Amino acid sequence: MIVKESRIKTRSGAEALSRHVLHGAKNEVIRVLAGSDWLMRDHMREAKREGLTYGLRHIAFNPAQAMSDAQLAEFAGRLCQELKADASHMTLIIHQKEGTTHGHLILPEWQEDHVLSSRFSWIRLEKLARLEEIRLGHALVAGRHDRSIAKALRKEGKHREADLIDALMPEQPADKPRAAYTSQSHRMAERQGLNLPQLKQLVASLWSQSDGLKSFRAALTKHSLTMREGDRADKRPGAHIIEDQDGKLIGSFTRLTKIRMVEFRKLLAEEQHPTVSKPETDIKSTRLPIRRTTPDFYEEYPIPATTDVQTAPRKRPVIKRPKIREWQRELWLKRMADVDTTATEPLSPTSSIRIISAGDARFRKEITTAIAQQQAILDQQAPEASWKPLDRDRTIATWRRQLAPYQKQLRKSYDRYATAKGEWQAVENNRWQRMTGKIRKLEKKADALFYDFLEMLRFVVQALLHIVGLRWEPPAPIRPVLSEKQKPLLEHFKETHDAEFSVMADQKKLEPWLIQRFDNLIQARQRHIKAWNTAHTDEKNAAQHEIKRLSALLATKPVSPRLQITTKRQISIILSPSSSFGCS
Structure with missing residues (x-):
């Protein structure tokens, strides 16, 4: 959309x-x-x-x-x-x-x-x-602001929607989608008799079939279009626009063809200063220079004889090692002394190191994983327990501020109905008004305003329930035209939600009702937490018992192979997805 x-x-x-x-x-x-x-x-x-x-x-x-x-x-x-x-x-x-x-x-x-x-x-x-x-x-x-949208959705707790929008974002920021023209330019083009979508498609197809700007300009000329530098060259240097033969603007070249400005400037530079490449077979480059000499050239210019004097060899550079600090030298000497220590030297009786086999190490690692899994079960809490506690005064003030516009709308609608009803009742006993039919018109007007008032009442009550959390969806929009089938439903809605109507109509009743709703909300949250803890008591007790048993195995000496096999079977049952432990 x-x-x-x-x-x-x-x-x-x-x-x-x-x-x-x-x-x-x-x-x-x-x-x-x-x-x-x-x-x-x-x-x-x-x-x-x-x-x-x-x-x-x-x-x-x-x-x-x-x-x-x-x-x-x-x-x-x-x-x-x-x-x-x-x-x-x-x-x-x-x-x-x-x-x-x-x-x-x-x-x-x-x-x-x-x-x-x-x-x-x-x-x-x-x-x-x-x-x-x-x-x-x-x-x-895909849109241009998908990254900001995904960030905002994560703040609202909508992680699934944010992940779906993350998949739309391109790898490069320059590849973000952008509109070729605005809605205002579209309307202006329509008034000038131009069809911008068709012209945009034509320009894009001509560019895809061209191998450069020169061929593209020629293709535009065949369709009575031209490309020239924009009028705002001081602000956007290099920007070009496409016009028709009457000078009507079609759009920017980069927006219509989806070409980046950097690439377009390179194409302009190549068009203005074409590079002439040498052919592969250049005969001139294969000719060697020839110098003409006289018969006695070598006698006039003899070649100097080589001397037997050997030049002195170059002195090898002296490489100076960097100075080492005193504490580094002592550490190095200590390490070199440790190298001479025999590998078979027995450990001292006071050493805390205990040598175990590889199988026993793997067994202990499995036990540690099982303990962590059971600890995760103990750490679980009800979803409501992690929610931020509500401030009574701030929450009720927010509700009251959100409900103020709806109360104003309901009051206006009721005033219009009451005024029409008063006019109708004022002329009801007038015989002359009954003869002229004016009383019938006033009665129809009062009835229509009454059902409009009921529709407004429906909208306001649904808004009240939505704001205080008793209704998931926002209120449905107000219907400007009501049919006969909807009128009984509106009257039934008024009878059903008479308490909410009284609250919205009377400011004195609203404050106690909001306080009671807030208390009910807090009590419902506490009941949910208590019910969740009761439902998971057996599971947590079993997890605590299993942690004690597995911790005792870790504290003992190397376990026998038979006990390892039995314990591994129990751990596999605990960690299996079908087990009652580890999943809530």
Whole structure:
């Protein structure tokens, strides 16, 4: 799954983004699961009132394998949770193009009391994409931040997922995947009538078929393309770009062909200064120089006769040995004296050295291994025993801070329903209003807001259970449209979780409920530890007894061969995988 993020500036407005996600002509089907065009424009107006530079966050996620709308909506909810965004304010749109689907998530930068989180957002979004691929069993897509993602997952205790992502990392950092163009350049090219994916594939194929830059430039010319030096030569020397005949930018040469900049600079140097190699058969190199001489040349220039005088031999250099220190000399003399000691000299009676046979040594090593195995069984503890102890005040404060936005949403939804219900009851006894049909409209509006309130209640209660650890999955996203089948289920949900609803509705009841939940959590952890210790008592007692028996064998003199055979059989039974010892 590929996830791309872009931030829409406030001064740009929401018109271009709305036109792309809601009225894209190349899409076969457009399904709006949440939000609307009006909601995006309202978020942009709110960002202008707050004086923000960016108004909307656009996140596009494209899975490599097919995903249903429900799965795409769940992934959008996880994105909101990662970025600390209010899922009730999101706009989620599904596009279907050439039989495949992808999603567009639009979030407001202003989240009523804070700005949307953007710290290391690219790495965090890639991490969510890898986790979603692992959860759904899809093929993992390599990214540029796999090393950081694996490190973060290990800190969270997800070692299996981290190992799977480690396998995606290339051996060389330069081999990391990189995009040939950004989503913004893609949109700009579409408005200019260019198809960047096809042009990128064309440039890559032309480069693979060329044997150098000269042939590559000729191949580009045949397809009405040119390559020239970039406009920012002062910042990126040597960078070249590819354009069409109208001067429209296609992309950078190194990004389109996946060639490293160092290799490309070598190719440029070879193109500018070609080296002329000599042929293998160079006739000029085989001719010898000839010097013409006169007949009496040797008489005019006689060769000097050799003398019998022998030159004095060179003096051999004197090699000086390095000086040795006094303590090193004494140590050397002591070692040389020990060399003369006879090998058959008997050991003194006070010596602590005991000579044993090789078989007895192997037997003792097996006993030591068995003792270590049994000691590992004694050292085992319940998984909860190694957990960090919880701080009551800090934990409850964290829960309260996480629940505050959900309480605010629930209060707003209830206020809207109460206002509509009050308007309906105010005109219920008015005969004229009944005749005009206004009371019927107010009743429908109150009923619709009531079920919206129940849906918000469902979302808030699930969030409460998830935060305090009573629910494994995060709350399902709020459904903007409710069918008749869902209304009885919502009413049943309200009756079932009436206690949790009362807690979220009343701030005075929330604090005692959180304290009770914390106490139950501590008691449940202690019960699990106690149950684990009870279940492993017999195993630990047997291991302790076996350690005492094997330690006694080590303290005795060399054991007889018959006892060694019996003990080895017992050790093999202990260390076997099917044995009850050594595995918990």
